[in-house]
Amino acid sequence: MATISNIAHFEGIGLHTGENVKLNIHPADTGHGVVFVRTDIESRPKVPASIDYIDYRQRRTALVNDGVEIQTPEHFLAACYGLGIDNLLVEISGPELPGADGSALPFCQALMDAGIEEQGTGKTIKIDSELQVDRDKASIKAMPDTGFHIEYTLDHDLDFFPKQVFSLEITKDSFIKEIAPARTFVLKKEVEALQKFGLGKGATVKNTLVIDDDGSIIDNELRFADEFTRHKILDIVGDFFLLGARLEGKLYAHRSGHNLNALLVEKIQACQS
Numbered sequence: 001m002a003t004i005s006n007i008a009h010f011e012g013i014g015l016h017t018g019e020n021v022k023l024n025i026h027p028a029d030t031g032h033g034v035v036f037v038r039t040d041i042e043s044r045p046k047v048p049a050s051i052d053y054i055d056y057r058q059r060r061t062a063l064v065n066d067g068v069e070i071q072t073p074e075h076f077l078a079a080c081y082g083l084g085i086d087n088l089l090v091e092i093s094g095p096e097l098p099g100a101d102g103s104a105l106p107f108c109q110a111l112m113d114a115g116i117e118e119q120g121t122g123k124t125i126k127i128d129s130e131l132q133v134d135r136d137k138a139s140i141k142a143m144p145d146t147g148f149h150i151e152y153t154l155d156h157d158l159d160f161f162p163k164q165v166f167s168l169e170i171t172k173d174s175f176i177k178e179i180a181p182a183r184t185f186v187l188k189k190e191v192e193a194l195q196k197f198g199l200g201k202g203a204t205v206k207n208t209l210v211i212d213d214d215g216s217i218i219d220n221e222l223r224f225a226d227e228f229t230r231h232k233i234l235d236i237v238g239d240f241f242l243l244g245a246r247l248e249g250k251l252y253a254h255r256s257g258h259n260l261n262a263l264l265v266e267k268i269q270a271c272q273s
């Protein structure tokens with residue numbers, strides 16, 4: 001496990017709330033975990049990044065403790081998992097993490113710039129038998145394996161959107177190179193529905209890949225041909241941070257999103273106790 005050597009600062013707009021927020025990210029001791037502190041609320045309430053505080057919402061992750069929420073932590077938590085960082089105290093001046101460029105790379109850079117400080121061997125959970133959760137056409141299952149592997153199948157039943165499969169072992173290097181730069185995406189026809197729900201207020205074509213009706217990307221360019229699939233893997237890495245341990249096993253995900261990923265995290269945790 002690890003923390004950072006110095007305080008890191010980060011600032012930006014939340015993708016859903018559109019609010020500008022500042023982060024002061026502090027080192028923390030072994031066993032602390034990643035804990036958010038809402039500095040915009042007088043009592044400075046804390047919200048731990050743990051599956052115990054998950055609140056199931058449409059298309060995104062939220063953590064809620066005693067009515068105090070932290071929205072969209074998943075890309076930041078993916079950076080933590082990917083870099084092997086487990087312990088941080090994150091002061092945040094609003095309800096939602098900055099969207100940055102839609103990927104985890106800016107968070108990785110800020111954390112790496114602060115210096116990564118190793119804290120010895122952390123907790124690992126080893127998958128010893130198949131565990132699966134399904135909903136409609138989506139599924140995610142965990143199988144025994146050495147290391148942490150993820151295979152994602154993106155399959156939207158849309159003519160212009162070919163089925164994509166991407167598989168890799170998550171290591172610090174592979175995460176930084178292959179996964180962290182992959183940005184979040186949305187179909188143009190979904191944008192209106194999201195905005196009707198009051199979401200996506202801070203989303204632009206620069207921090208979210210918007211896919212037009214013909215499959216082209218509006219006013220932006222892909223970083224990888226299969227960037228969408230890689231981003232779905234990034235989301236899984238972020239959701240699995242909530243397990244509170246490193247996973248040893250292989251995940252096979254088919255069309256799964258945050259809610260299903262979190263249900264599998266809960267199921268894996270339940271098998272431990």
Ligand SMILES: [Zn+2]
Nearest residue numbers: 074184231235
């Ligand atoms: Zn995402």
